[in-house]
Structure formats: structure tokens, C-alpha cells
Amino acid sequence: MRKLIFTPLLAIALCGCSNTPASSVDTGPQRLRPEIVRVLPHDVTAFTEGLEFAGNTLFEGTGLERKSVVQAGPAGEAPTVKAALSPEIFGEGITVLGPKLWQLTWRNGYAIERDAATLAELRRVPYQGEGWGLCHQRDRLVMSNGSDTLTFRDPVTFAVTGTVRVGHTQLNELECVGDDVYINVWQTDRILRFNLPSARVTGEIDASGLLTAGERTAADVLNGIAAVPGSDRFVLTGKLWPKMFEVRFVPNP
Numbered sequence: 001m002r003k004l005i006f007t008p009l010l011a012i013a014l015c016g017c018s019n020t021p022a023s024s025v026d027t028g029p030q031r032l033r034p035e036i037v038r039v040l041p042h043d044v045t046a047f048t049e050g051l052e053f054a055g056n057t058l059f060e061g062t063g064l065e066r067k068s069v070v071q072a073g074p075a076g077e078a079p080t081v082k083a084a085l086s087p088e089i090f091g092e093g094i095t096v097l098g099p100k101l102w103q104l105t106w107r108n109g110y111a112i113e114r115d116a117a118t119l120a121e122l123r124r125v126p127y128q129g130e131g132w133g134l135c136h137q138r139d140r141l142v143m144s145n146g147s148d149t150l151t152f153r154d155p156v157t158f159a160v161t162g163t164v165r166v167g168h169t170q171l172n173e174l175e176c177v178g179d180d181v182y183i184n185v186w187q188t189d190r191i192l193r194f195n196l197p198s199a200r201v202t203g204e205i206d207a208s209g210l211l212t213a214g215e216r217t218a219a220d221v222l223n224g225i226a227a228v229p230g231s232d233r234f235v236l237t238g239k240l241w242p243k244m245f246e247v248r249f250v251p252n253p
Contacts (some may be wrong), residue, residue: 029193030203034210034236034247040076042237042244044218048095050103050134050173051224051237054116058226058235060092061103070094070103070119074153074236076244083119085112093134093173095141097155101140104131111158126156133184135176137196142181144171150181150194168192175225175234182225182234189222206252207236210245218242 041125042048047068050061058075062068068091071079085091092104100122103115110124111131132143140161141153148169152162170186180202184193189210191204207222220239227234239245 013078031252032205032249033252034205034207034234034245035250037233037246037248040235040244040246042076042241044240044242047220047225047239048173048237048241049092049132050241051136051226051235052094052096052175053229053235055224055229058117059094059096059101061091062222063091063106063239065090067136070101070114072116072119074248076249081082081117081119083114083121092131093144095134095136095176097136102134102155102158104133104134104143105113106130108231117170124160127158131175132186133174135181137176137179137181142176142196143173144183146170146172146186148178150174164196166192166194167201173223173225175227177227182227184221184223184225185219191222191225203249210236210239211238215242 020031046064049063050163052059057072059072061070066087068085068089071082075081089108090106094101094103098118099116101116103112107130110126112124113122115122130145132146135142141155143151143153149163149165151160154161171183172186173184175182179196181194183194189208191205192201193206194243195202211219219241224237225234233246233248235244235246
């Protein structure tokens with residue numbers, strides 16, 4: 001009878017095990033959901049395109065021609081400053097860098113630089129293609145245009161400095177937090193957490209169920225992500241939503 005010689009390699013083959021540490025196995029993006037901390041009122045006429053905190057002030061940019069505005073004030077309260085856009089402009093994403101605010105336009109072909117305190121328009125800078133979402137990461141702007149690619153731009157000149165592919169299309173509203181970008185996927189209740197250094201989606205957030213069935217009938221899609229400074233919380237809202245939700249992102253079983 002032929003004898004079976006038991007070697008370490010044969011043992012691995014028979015048991016189906018390996019020397020690969022469990023921590024190195026790629027389990028895919030972390031599955032998360034929003035845990036509601038508190039509910040705040042939201043202007044039901046606001047077609048939200050951009051949402052961002054600067055200190056305790058919540059800035060919001062809205063869309064639609066003849067209805068686009070940019071406004072700012074304490075979260076959940078009436079804005080203390082507001083600027084209407086020209087009737088032909090469809091406003092899009094916004095981001096605040098110190099004394100300046102950048103605001104995208106959808107198909108008008110330029111970004112608007114504003115004074116962050118007064119929201120007065122300072123200048124317009126042209127760019128190619130559509131503008132959707134905008135945030136800033138240290139010394140650069142991060143912009144979406146509805147494709148699967150994020151574009152990096154110089155915060156002063158607005159010139160393109162690089163790109164990165166995310167692997168998902170319909171990338172819309174953006175929120176930069178450290179090395180991560182939180183991305184609202186248009187026409188869905190899904191938010192991606194995309195890590196810029198690794199160019200990988202590290203989290204997927206299911207934000208469905210925030211509104212009741214009745215509230216959803218008059219509302220449009222989820223679109224609005226603002227990180228609350230100095231905390232682990234975010235404020236979420238959507239186009240024509242009656243509410244904003246302060247949330248934490250927790251594991252979704």
C-alpha cells in the first residue's frame with residue numbers, strides 16, 4: 001500500500017487553510033447606516049445642491065433656474081445671509097475656504113467665487129463640462145460632474161490639477177473629511193465613502209428611510225452632506241426635503 005506522506009503543503013491543501021492573516025483579507029466596503037441624533041427643519045422650497053459647515057454656520061447652495069440661491073446661518077434656523085443667482089443660472093455644489101466660497105453652476109460653464117461673509121459675488125472662472133458637487137481637502141478642491149471621476153482643482157485659480165476614478169457613476173454632492181470624500185450617488189439613497197490616498201471605496205451608507213412615505217411624495221432625492229465640525233456627526237438632507245437629519249454613521253447589519 002502506498003503511504004501518504006504528510007507534509008505542511010499537503011496539510012494546507014487538505015484543510016483549505018492558508019498562512020494569510022485574517023486582517024489582510026479584503027472584505028469590501030464597510031456597510032453603514034445613519035443613526036439619527038436629532039431632526040432639524042429644512043426649507044421645503046430648497047432644491048439642495050451643496051451643504052457645508054464652516055464653524056457653526058451651515059452654508060447651502062440650491063439649484064433650478066430662476067430659483068437658485070446660496071444662503072448661510074445656524075443649522076435648522078432661518079438664514080442670516082442669502083444671495084439669489086441670476087435667473088439663467090442653475091446653482092450647484094459649494095465649498096467654503098476661509099474668507100471665500102466657491103459655487104459651481106450646472107451647465108453655465110463657470111464657477112462663482114464669493115465672499116463667505118456677505119455671499120457677494122467676486123468673480124467667475126470658466127471650466128469645461130458640467131458642475132455637480134464640490135468640497136475641499138487641505139490645499140485642493142475636489143469636484144464631481146456626474147461621471148465616475150473626481151477632478152482636483154487649484155483653490156485659487158480653479159485650474160485642474162489631477163483626477164481620480166471612483167468606479168461608480170452619477171457622483172453628485174461631496175463632503176471632504178480628512179483623506180475621505182463622502183459622495184452622494186444621484187437618484188439613490190446611497191452615500192459612498194471614498195478614500196483618496198488608496199483610491200478605494202471603503203464604505204457604503206444606506207440612507208433610505210429617513211423620510212416617511214408621506215414626506216417622500218412631495219420631496220425629491222437625497223442630496224446634502226455636511227460634516228459637523230469637531231464631531232463624528234453629519235447633517236443629511238435632500239432636494240425639497242422638509243427636514244434635515246443630524247446623524248452618526250454606524251454599522252449596518
